[in-house]
Amino acid sequence: MAAVTLKSVSKSYGLAKVVHGIEFAIEDGEFVVLVGPSGCGKSTLLRMIAGLEPITSGEVVIDGQIVNDIPPKYRDIAMVFQSYALYPHMTVAGNMGFALKLAGLPKAEAATRILKAAEILGLGDLLDRYPRQLSGGQRQRVAMGRAIVRDPSVFLFDEPLSNLDAALRMQMRVEIAELHQRLGTTMIYVTHDQTEAMTLADRIVVLNRGCVEQVATPIELYTRPANLFVARFIGSPPLNLAEADIAAITADSPRSTEIVLKDGTKLTVDCGYERLSVGQTVQLGIRPEALLPADDGPIAGRVQIVEPLGGLTLLHVRLDGGDTFIVQLTGAAGWRLGSPIRLKAETSGVHLFDSAGQRIPQLPDDVALLARRVGAVS
Amino acid sequence: MMASLSLRMAVGRTLLTVAAVLIVVWSVAPFLWQVSTAFQEDRLLTAATPSLLPSPPTLDHLANIFGEKQFQLYIVNSTIVAGSTALICLAIGAAAAFALARLRMRNRFGILSVILSVSMFPQIAIVAPLYLIAAAAGLMNTYTVLIIIYVALGLPLVIWVLFGYFQTIPLEIDEAATMDGAGPLRLLVSVIVPMSLPGFVTTGLLAFIMAWNEFMFALSFTSGIKRQTIPVGIANFTNLYYVPWGDIAAASVVVTLPLVVLVLIFQRYIIEGLTQGAVKE
Structure with missing residues (x-):
């Protein structure tokens, strides 16, 4: 097991800089997910940690050792690829044992390790098969088995589930989580799927255009996104956004802040914010599940689309001012298209962002208060 | 409407069949004629009305080439030269x-272009300089000189075909092997070569056939039955007064057979090799 630290890691292809001075530390045994849209540099970053891509500047440190110039095979890491990258001419056992053979491990010990890994992954009966004789999920398991047998200090996963269908993806996600619990090895996982990121990670690194937007636990990312990008990227359905002005701030207890949408709708949240002034224009973000139907709710609109998901129902509500908000309700409430609706917003799901897109944080004691409230609800 | 459509389809299919038959006849007819000639008596070959079916058939020509003309020695020479050429071409080319x-x-791609340009020299232009070099190096009338020349001639083709073939293998396979601890040589030997077997069979056969059929260099650099290859051997059948068409045809059939057998054995690989990468898998 090993800790991994990235110090000002950059990558350029000619004049094009694709990764800009990335800096974060991964603790020993931690499961960290790198997430971001296509082209954000997450795979490049993973490949630089693996040693498959030279580093333009900065340092990658694994287990206390700078590995910039150390070839992949000496970094004590294993990687699972998106396309599995199995050797088609070797059996499952051959695929899993290839690294051990190259490392000169005695045959008996290699066989023991292969059997043990096969048992963990439920591949015991398939050891003599060739990759072409396996299903997608089985191939994925072999790819993981190939990594496990080496007993590396760090596992790297490059979008390992994106070639699988939805049901299998969910199953494999659980298996990877179990694997991490069982092995306790440091894992770095790249995905563009926020559900994978949220469910698997101890901490998530959100990347955008080669820069780190935020490094935090999944819940922290969701409840305190550092900026508009993170707020929009994390959460499904996405955060509802609207431009608004600050109409009034009550600084005394009980604190409150009055926010006015462009159509004149007034929304009051019972907390205060740092560096916020009356008259300031902000981006108001409200999580879909923080919008609740209420007869006296300040936000008025009409139901435009109803998406029943079974346990949840999504309502697309067109506000009188023209914006569209998505409301997530539990249960299958009987909403009809075109019916008028009034909504109120839970303060815990309301986020304000300044003109630069940065989060305007709530006052510290309000944060504690909100956290208690969220805790009580959940 | 439907009737005219099915009529048009029937006509189209018939035309296609006729065209296919014509092409097959066009390609196979000379070979069939050759086979027929190999089994005809000499007097029938010069008869006013030639016949496709030999009557009576004769094995005289076969007996002639293996008995009197020791054709088996040419076959051995050609097998050594073409086989070595194919193997060396594959090793270096891979x-x-x-x-x-x-x-x-x-x-x-600059390097690939230079490699390709080697095969564009008119061969007749390099015979004389190569002759001088071979003579100075004491390589005249050896297998070695032929193998060296054929390898040089065959390599551009082998490199280009294998290059195309290797490019169809996903790069992630290399990366997986690198992560598994394989260096470039191990990657080539244990992963890329086994994955490219169809490509190797195809290119190996192409190099073999090229060397098997080559005439001009073999004629220029070898003399005598101990080193001459099949094409030169067949050309030697002709003497000042007489062209032994029957013997030539028999020899041609005998030397074509190994190629036909090789192609039939490896047919599956060849088709796979020639179409590899044409469609996304």
């Missing part, structure tokens, strides 16, 4: 194509 296709290398 290493070169692997480096060009899979390793970080600058200006790979």
